Amino acid sequence: MKAIKITYWATTTIVALMMTYSAYAYLTQAAMLQAFNHLGYPGYFRVELALAKLAGAALLLIPLKSLIKEWVYAGFTFTFISAFIAHSASGDPVNYRVMPVIFLVFLAVSYITYHKVKQATTKNPAL
Template identity: 55%
Template sequence: METTPVIYWITTGLLAAAMTFSAYAYLTQPVMKATFEHLGYPAHFRRQLAVAKLLGAVLLIAPVGPLLEEWAYAGFAFTFISASVSHIAMSDPLSERVVPLVILVVLAVSYVTYHNGLL
């Protein structure tokens, strides 16, 4: 069995699950509302990002075609980089700065294995 499909599905599944959980937390957890306020973002942005994360998770898992999947990968990349920059700008703890970048690495592995002939 080739390892590329296994790595792809593990990383993509983890990413989709994390984004789904994240979206749910954005909509239901008071601590997430407080975090967005701390970062200086308006309340509507938290809700928009939750919807975008849910859509992106679906686009990565469902067979929707390469164009939409590329947009999902790009959107997540921008989101993770921006999240890290936002936490750095607010002098948040190192863990809050690094976690989005760790997820970005998972996204990159998913993306590379996707483009290595899997689908």
């Protein structure tokens, strides 16, 4: 059980940190405005997505056992899949396409281990 908890917190922290960093970059770096224009997105979407990423990262790290966390996982899943599609459709280099897939794998591991930890603590609240 200890290995599952460590895996859960490690992958969850990596995803949350990456989402926080990308939100920060969206709000502070002029290159991100150009990147969003390149992908065909309006400027306000960059700010909207940054705020959603910050909220999602915070909710992912808070020890909730509710439907809210499921929505955060779903939202981040859509975000990573959409990023892969957008970068692929606009002809971006392979590393731009691969990174969302890598973080989607981290998110999937986080999600799977979240449910394993949740199930174990439901059976034995002392864990």
